[in-house]
Amino acid sequence: MKAHEIMIQQVYKIKETDTVRTFIEKCITYRISGMPVVNERNEIVAYLSDGDIMRCLGKHEDLIVDFYFHTVLLKGDDDEFEERARKLLDLHVMSIAKKKVITVQWDEEIEKIAAILGKKRIKKVPVERNGVLVGIISRGDVIRHAFKALL
Numbered sequence: 001m002k003a004h005e006i007m008i009q010q011v012y013k014i015k016e017t018d019t020v021r022t023f024i025e026k027c028i029t030y031r032i033s034g035m036p037v038v039n040e041r042n043e044i045v046a047y048l049s050d051g052d053i054m055r056c057l058g059k060h061e062d063l064i065v066d067f068y069f070h071t072v073l074l075k076g077d078d079d080e081f082e083e084r085a086r087k088l089l090d091l092h093v094m095s096i097a098k099k100k101v102i103t104v105q106w107d108e109e110i111e112k113i114a115a116i117l118g119k120k121r122i123k124k125v126p127v128e129r130n131g132v133l134v135g136i137i138s139r140g141d142v143i144r145h146a147f148k149a150l151l
Contacts, residue, residue: 001110006145007127007135013038014093016045021089023048036126037097042133044126046097056088056096057081103128104137114142 013036014023027033027050034049088096102120104113106129116125117139127135 001145002106003104003108003110003113003127003137004106004129004135006110006141007106007137008141009135011036011126011133011136013133014048015039016092016094018093019089020048020053020091020093020096023093024053024089034124036101036133036136037093038133043131044101044103044128044133046094046099047101047126048093048097049123052096052098053088056091057084101126105129106134110142110145113137114146117142 012026012030012032014026016037016039018037023035026035034047034051036044037046037048039045102116102122103126104116106127108127113125117123117137124136124138126133127137
């Protein structure tokens with residue numbers, strides 16, 4: 001079975017020029033946890049997920065880095081949680097999205113897709129054809145199609 005046979009063709013996505021506010025609104029509206037970031041040619045340039053949002057929202061403690069000749073203090077967050085959330089909404093998605101995106105080709109075998117999702121511990125993988133986003137496959141999609149005939 002190939003990727004194009006099990007992929008979801010209606011992909012919720014955001015543009016590379018969008019803000020995090022747009023991402024959050026789409027996640028809430030469509031009850032999803034992440035989506036590809038695309039350019040004007042619908043090419044995948046990044047991926048933004050709820051995990052990226054959590055990393056930004058969480059409190060960052062001060063970090064002391066001790067080198068041989070000197071010590072550096074990397075200052076953590078002084079803002080309260082609500083203030084960090086408010087600031088996050090106005091950021092451009094590209095400032096926090098993962099730029100190294102794992103994708104599969106539209107003719108990839110389901111076994112390989114299952115291996116990628118499991119090994120990389122990711123929930124979804126965008127599907128591309130000729131460098132353009134054409135679909136998305138989740139863990140649930142693989143499980144449904146793998147076991148549909150067996151149950």
